[in-house]
Amino acid sequence: MAVDHYSKEWAYFLLKDYAQALTHLEKAVEKSPEDGEIWFFIGYCQERLGNYQEAEIAYQHVIQTKSHIIWTHAAHFCLGFTNENLGRYDKSIEAYKQAIKINPEYAKAYQNLAVAYTKLNRFQEAFEATTQAIRLDSKNIEAHYLRGLMSLILGSINIALEEHQILKMLDQKMALELLNAINKTKKPA
DSSP states (O other): OOSOTTSHHHHHHHTTOHHHHHHHHHHHHHHOTTOHHHHHHHHHHHHHTTOHHHHHHHHHHHHHTTOOHHHHHHHHHHHHHHHHHTTOHHHHHHHHHHHHHHOTTOHHHHHHHHHHHHHTTOHHHHHHHHHHHHHHOTTOHHHHHHHHHHHHHTTOHHHHHHHHHHHHHHOHHHHHHHHHHHHHHHSOO
C-alpha cells in the first residue's frame, strides 16, 4: 500500500480536509498508479468535495486495477452513490448490484439500491431491496422507514403499520414521519 497511515494525505483525510488530502493523494498516485487504495481515497475525496464525475473516474480506476476485494467492493458501492448524485439511477443500480455481488451481506448496499429504485419509480424492487436490508440488519432505521413508504405506495397499509410499530422502538422521529405518511393515505381526497 502506497498510502502511509502516518503521511500527510492520511492526516488530512482524517481531519476531513479533503482538498488537502486530494493534493497529496494525487502526488502519491503518480508514484503508484496501480494502487487501487489510493484511487479509492481520491474518489472519496472528490465525492466529498462534490466533484462526482472525477470521483466516478477514480472509482473506475479502483475497479480496473483489480484491487483488493475490499477496495473493489467499496468502489462499486461509492459508484452507486456517485451515480445517484449525477442523476444516473440505472448506473447507480448496477453499481449497487455489483457491490452486493461482491458482499451480499452488506445491508447498506441494499438500502441504497432501494433508494435508487425509487428514483425510477420501481417501487416493488425497492420494497424487495429494503426487505433484504432489514433481513441483514433488523435495526436499519432508514430501511424500515423506506419499506413502510414502499408498502403504502404498493397499497399494503398493514405492512406500513408493522414498520411503524418497529420504528417506534428504534427511532421515534422516523416512526412519527411514517405515521404521518400513513395518515395521509387514509384521508379521503
